Amino acid sequence: MPYKAPVRDYQFLLNDVLNIAQYSNLKGFQDASPDVVQAILEEGAKFTEEVVAPLNAPGDKEGCVLHPDHSVTAPKGYKEAYLQMVEAGWPALGGDPEYGGQGLPHVVATAYSEMLTGASSAFAMYPGLTDGAVAALSVGGTDELKALYLPKLIAGEWSGTMNLTEPHCGTDLGLLRSKAVPDSDGTYKISGQKIWISAGEHDFTGNICHLVLARIEGAPAGVKGISLFLVPKFIPDANGNPGERNSLHCAGLEHKMGIHGNSTCVMIYEDAKGWLLGNAHEGLKIMFYMMNNARLGVGLQGLAIGHASHVAAVEFAKDRLQGRALTGPKSPDKPADSILVHPDVRRMLLESRALLEGGRGFLTWVALQADLAKYAEDEATREKANDFLSLLTPVVKAYLTEKGLKVTQDSMQVHGGSGFTEHFPASQYMRDIRITLIYEGTNGVQALDLVGRKLPSKGGRAVMAYFAEIDAYVAEHEAGSAATFVKGLKDTKARLMDGTMWLMQNGMGNPDAAAAGSLDYLCLFGLTALAYSWAQQAAAAQAAIDAGSTDPFYTDKLKVGRVFLERILPEAEAHLQKMKAGSEALFALEDDSF
Structure with a gap:
């Protein structure tokens, strides 16, 4: 089943819904004309x-192969495709022009990223990890380090990784043992073992730049004593080219359920030369720039794999003949009708499409906030956009991967028994997407981050601004041509407000209650975000129709949106009731009875 990129949907989102041409006065957007x-x-x-x-x-x-000399080769064709991608300039699309990037808006680069990830999520992880390294280095690197490394990383000539996890610690990074010893030349000797390092070793690029968390000798215990280091595979020579091999290597490849084309490595550092990024003991602060970038990327990955699986399921459903329509044969000249005539198959495909198109709209809106946070001309707009970006990052990561999994699961179900075999792509999509709910912080951790950190941050400024954003939209459009969608948004936002007030009243006194309902709260937040996107999309589609367009894309958009309103949005009430149930039932069973 050939992959089909969502070009038309992105044209609609960027032009009709977000109208990014209105930002042509801003840096980056100046070169993002509609034709470009x-x-x-x-x-x-x-x-x-x-x-x-x-x-x-x-x-x-x-899959990938580890050789006796610790080198790793990716599957056949990966290196050639990567070099072709670099030659065409794709990795530099949204890069800083000061370091050789094309400087196009993040929202435009996001569209390309979804296409690349949908085509092959394992392949897309190689440049994706580099994007995160660029984000951290841009914040924490000295001018000299940035001048040396950023042009090559942005171009894709060199690649980057993030090294957090160790065999004994994942989310609780305060337990990490990797150590850093100051050297006489101002660098550090890094020693330790890191696991689950995506793209940790390969032969695509001239150098691999590892961003490694470690503890300087004598540092405070816990997360307050963690520092971040740039540790390249090859130490650059006086001309900035890869020189002496650093004392680090890949000791093993993980045998995984999916994403087999990406090299997930066990990395060993033995007095490897590293450069401190930022201040000592403030590594997590800088690493979070990389982690937040990665979390948005994982949300995109969930959406992209979901889209790819849906494309395959639609094509299968059109071709698969099985049974007859309950209302009588639709293809009497054939031995059976396509399975598209069956209501349950249509339910799975249309609910999936409604989630994907709503999720894509949400993701694109958040990507625009990243641009506004950097380039908006007034401080108030930059501040609000940055608040939205921080607030919604855990929602993007968790909700889009949760729903991406549902879409992929339903796509496999549409395939029936064929989907459970390796003759069709459904099984690979199912294996590939499952990690997205786990890495970069499990979805349960994302929910705790949303409830415990993002909501109360700065006195609740971000969430109150988000509520005000929706209220203003509702007030302006509730009497318009997309009134049904606006009402759905208004009602769902009211439930989200109800849940937020419940957390404020119950969370402080009983943290377990807040934690027990946190994932349902996040899902309620995600539903509200998709309802906001669908209201915007419906208004834009209806405006095009009212202006005389006969393009069926717009009428189809409204029909899919109706599925969202009638069959997905009602889940909001269930999420609200579950989160309000608190934690009592979860702790009633004694530990020994599990």
């Missing part, structure tokens, strides 16, 4: 569909 964006979408689709997507299934079967 159109060319990026079309060429990005061509590259991902024709070059990357054909590697996905073979790469899954072949």
